[in-house]
Amino acid sequence: xxxxxxxxxxxxxxxxxxxxxxxxxxxxxMLGFWIYLMSDCLIFAMLFATYGVLGxxxxxxxxxxxxxxxxxxxxxxxxxxxxxxTYGFAMLTMExxxxxxxxxxxxxxxxxxxAFLGIELTEFAHMIHEGATPQRSAFLSSFFTLxxxxxxxxxxxxxxxxxxxxxxxxxxxxEANRRRLMCLSMFWHFLDVVWIGVFTFVYLLGMLR
Amino acid sequence: xxxxxxxxxxxxxxxxxxxxGGAAHGSLKTYLIGFGLSVVLTAVPFWxxxxxxxxxxxxxxxxxxxxxxxxIVVHMIxxxxxxxxxxxxxxxxxxxxxxxxxxxxxxxxxxxxxxxxVNMMPIHDMSQMP
Numbered sequence: 001x002x003x004x005x006x007x008x009x010x011x012x013x014x015x016x017x018x019x020x021x022x023x024x025x026x027x028x029x030m031l032g033f034w035i036y037l038m039s040d041c042l043i044f045a046m047l048f049a050t051y052g053v054l055g056x057x058x059x060x061x062x063x064x065x066x067x068x069x070x071x072x073x074x075x076x077x078x079x080x081x082x083x084x085x086t087y088g089f090a091m092l093t094m095e096x097x098x099x100x101x102x103x104x105x106x107x108x109x110x111x112x113x114x115a116f117l118g119i120e121l122t123e124f125a126h127m128i129h130e131g132a133t134p135q136r137s138a139f140l141s142s143f144f145t146l147x148x149x150x151x152x153x154x155x156x157x158x159x160x161x162x163x164x165x166x167x168x169x170x171x172x173x174x175e176a177n178r179r180r181l182m183c184l185s186m187f188w189h190f191l192d193v194v195w196i197g198v199f200t201f202v203y204l205l206g207m208l209r
Numbered sequence: 210x211x212x213x214x215x216x217x218x219x220x221x222x223x224x225x226x227x228x229x230g231g232a233a234h235g236s237l238k239t240y241l242i243g244f245g246l247s248v249v250l251t252a253v254p255f256w257x258x259x260x261x262x263x264x265x266x267x268x269x270x271x272x273x274x275x276x277x278x279x280x281i282v283v284h285m286i287x288x289x290x291x292x293x294x295x296x297x298x299x300x301x302x303x304x305x306x307x308x309x310x311x312x313x314x315x316x317x318x319x320x321x322x323x324x325x326x327v328n329m330m331p332i333h334d335m336s337q338m339p
Contacts, residue, residue, distance in 0.1 A: 004321060008323065021332040027325065030300075031296045031297065031300060031303075033298055034296075034300045034303060034304075038303050038304060038306070038307040041307050041311065042307065042311065042314075044312060045310070045314055046314065048315065049314055049315050049316075049318035049319065052315065052318065052319045053319065053322040070259050071259075073255075074255050074259075076319060077246065077251055077255075078251075081244070081247055081248065081251060084244075084247075084284075084288055085240060085241075085243075085244040086233060088216050088240040088241070088243075088244075088288065091234075091235070092235070092236070092237055092240065095234065143268055181276040186289060189284060189289050190289065191279055191282045192288070193285070193289070196251075196277050196280050196281055196284065197277065197281075198256065199251075200273055200274065200276075200277035201277075204254055204255070204258045204273050205270055205274075207258055207268050208258060208266045208269060208273075
């Protein structure tokens with residue numbers, strides 16, 4: 001973007017960077033992280049496509065109607081939505097540099113995330129106990145891959161959350177920690193967006209199928 | 210060309226390196242609006258499917274899909290603070306590119322595989338086999 005060609009009369013063309021301005025540390029982090037999220041979005045899109053193609057192949061095994069409990073999914077969705085708004089509150093208190101409140105909201109977010117994971121793992125355990133394992137049919141393989149990948153993202157988000165809480169407790173709300181918390185904020189809200197796709201395509205449309 | 214490049218650079222440099230790199234922030238109001246909308250947009254499709262309020266399943270599915278699309282936009286605006294200005298519009302450009310890729314990949318896969326299923330895989334009745 002900043003490279004321009006300047007050709008003076010009779011001499012070789014000169015390539016140089018004009019007007020190179022200062023790049024403060026972390027100035028491009030948010031954009032870079034956003035591009036990472038978009039690439040993650042492509043991973044999920046592929047898993048959704050796989051589920052869309054294979055989701056109807058039950059191999060004479062259990063279908064969504066036999067397996068899914070929408071009340072549990074609704075509870076799960078509530079947990080993730082609540083964790084999204086509490087992370088928002090953590091961001092708002094962070095901007096006011098209230099470190100104690102920020103930590104409190106982050107902890108509440110973590111607990112909601114943990115509740116989400118707990119409910120999801122309970123659901124998985126119940127399904128596997130009934131014999132609906134990933135090996136049972138193409139539908140179940142793609143289901144466990146898609147929902148499991150999302151759950152794995154939430155797990156890593158939680159690890160990241162705890163790491164940042166420790167960082168904030170030790171070093172305070174420094175510029176670097178604020179930047180990291182904002183990246184995690186984007187990651188966490190992005191996971192909620194993916195979950196909208198999951199509960200719509202997999203659970204709600206699965207029950208209608 | 211040099212002056213043109215300089216002008217572009219001056220325009221770009223003007224906003225690109227603010228204290229927070231041009232990322233947008235939310236306020237309590239926008240978060241609460243987003244949350245309220247999300248709750249409604251989540252509750253309605255669950256209610257529709259769980260109670261079977263609309264007899265026609267195709268209509269229900271269509272409404273559920275539309276509500277999901279609206280909720281994704283709500284999350285993008287109120288939680289992820291998407292707008293056309295942050296990072297000089299590059300976040301929006303990256304997202305538009307991703308959306309195009311996702312739409313091509315999703316519709317392409319579903320379309321092609323659906324036709325493969327319909328045209329290439331006749332149902333074998335094994336009891337008729339010799």
